[in-house]
Amino acid sequence: MEFRFELALCAALESPDRVVARQLGAGVTRPGARIVDVCVLTPGPDFDARAALTPDRIPHAAVEGRVGPGEAVPVADAFDLPPERASAVADAAVEAGYLERERRGGRPVVRATARYPDDWVGSLTAIENKPDLGTPGDLSAQLRYDAALGLFDRVVLATASYVTRAHLNRIPDPVGVWRFDPETGEREVVRKPAALDPDAPGVEIREKRSTRTDVALVSPEAKARKRRRIAERAYGKGWRPEPPACAHARGTDDGRPHCERFDRVVDPGRECGPGCPERDPADPPALDRDRLRDGRTAWVADPDGDGPRRQSGLSRFQ
Secondary structure (H helix, E strand, C coil): CHHHHHHHHHHHHCCCCCEEEEEEECCCCCCCCCEEEEEEEEECCCHHHHHHHCCCCCCHHHHHCCCCCCCCEEHHHHCCCCHHHHHHHHHHHHHHCCEEEEEECCEEEEEECCCCCCCCEEEEEEEEECCCCCCCCCHHHHHHHHHHHCCCCEEEEEECCCCCHHHHHCCCCCCEEEEECCCCCCEEEEECCCCCCCCCCEEEEEEECCCCEEEEEECHHHHHHHHHHHHHHHHHHCCCCCCCCECCEEECCCCCEEECCCCEECCHHHHCCCCCCCCCECCCCCCCHHHHHHHHCCCCCCCCCCCCCCCCCCCCCC
């Protein structure tokens, strides 16, 4: 249920003035400690410059390396990494279209194809999905983590449940609350999210015990680096899963994987393998995920074509 809820919400949030992605790591000192269900990125002033670089994610080590669009730099000098890792980063960045590579004097050198823009992200909103508030699990702890760290500009809880005053009292005050109907796509703002301060130091909750809570102080610089990594991951990844290789599979109009035999959206990674009794192996259905994403969001599939769309009159994301 939660997977179908999540995909329905992503589809409903898509708009030409934002980028939507799902399942992104949001821990700083412990990168795998927090996974955000949905992230919404709104463009900043330099968004078009970023879109013009590549539709793919640019490896963070390439962005943070000592390499720009000027003089070519030896790979060994460009990245403060072991040789094999530096070579792998260079290869990935070249494949993405951010770096170009050649050899000089028998040594591999790299140069950026363009300057990496500093101000291409307008805002990042984290959304935690909990369709049924009757089974909250670790919801309160997850939202306290996000509110204390302040990595995102806003944090929202999305649910299909009726939200009571008791529910609101258990949710940190800065966290907004939406009631979302995955069948109709209608969204009710129960409580608007308060603006957090990504430019201020944050507190990352590392471990909560019965007698104490272990935390780490996170600097604004560390948060800024993590936000850039999240933004790159969101821009390159999107939210649509690959459709299953099954004769019963098709794509909905908005690109969600649908099973005709069960007549519902399915999770290909968990429901569509050899364990499914109705599985009929076949080529995946034709689904142009890039075309859908390009047409419905601010992401640009082909920056070498007509150029990135100019962003104008961007709506405020609530």
